[in-house]
Amino acid sequence: MKQYNWDQDRNKRTGVPEAVYCEGKSVEQIDCIITESIEVKRSILLTRLSQEKFNALPDVSKTQLDYCGLSKTAILNQSQAQAAKLNPAQIVIVAAGTSDAAVAKEIARVLEFNGQNSDIILDVGVAGLWRLLDRIDEIRTYPIVIGCAGMEGALFSVLAGLIDAPLIAVPTSVGYGVSANGKTALESALASCSPGIMTMNIDNGFGAAAAALKMLNAFHKLKGSC
Structure with missing residues (x-):
């Protein structure tokens, strides 16, 4: 069962899209968000993603992320970042x-x-x-x-x-x-x-x-x- 409700219109409303705050989320919950985002081709930013949680993600999710250990951030879909x-x-x-x-x-x-x-x-x-x-x-x-x-x-x-x-x-x-x-x-x-x-x-x-x-x-x- 999906445990989150993505705020699709936040960027349009506020000028800043929703980010995934990873502190307090389990590895399974984070992976669920990543997996669905890959399926729907959604760009996402993950913040406060510890090295331990990143390492614990399945390889199929990890390889899709641009991870920065210093800032504890990860980006899925690099088009805007590039x-x-x-x-x-x-x-x-x-x-x-x-x-x-x-x-x-x-x-x-x-x-x-x-x-x-x-x-x-x-x-x-x-x-x-x-x-x-x-x-x-x-x-x-x-x-x-x-x-x-x-x-x-x-x-x-x-x-x-x-x-x-x-x-x-x-x-x-x-x-x-x-x-x-x-x-x-x-x-x-x-x-x-x-x-x-x-x-x-x-x-x-x-x-x-x-x-x-x-x-x-x-x-x-x-x-x-x-």
Whole structure:
């Protein structure tokens, strides 16, 4: 018996298609979704798919997926993702440290699945402020910026004070002690004195990518009406 009800019209309604959130789903449930999607030729994005669950999938399903262990994402049907690589990037993902790479890569993969290319700039945290300043002119060329940072989340305030683009902040669970698995970075983003920061939940790369996609959709609508 089918245990899910696919939201076929979500992309039309919201601009972002349904994704398969794999945490809490069994390998059998995930495989059922993949199998039916292959049969109906549906493109799907799977998020939070652990390496263990991916390895446990039947080979007939595994071989159909483009899997990324770092971001724990998988894509079935690469047509849009391949097209994305041909388009110039309008979104840059700026990560404070290489420890934030998993969240940054999740964002990039969600954007890729939705036909949008992006660039990632890693290891520009404010502990060595010169690293960010060395790349700031490049960052300023993008109309949308997504920041990823753990620890105390200082990157968000500093970066937002240096750019005129909207900044989407993604606090990450990187850190220890009072960093509290990302809560300190989350509170830092919410309490920032730099205006115009939109804050996602901790490690919510998918949400950040969805917000960026909606911004681009709105921009294209406005551009089309002029």
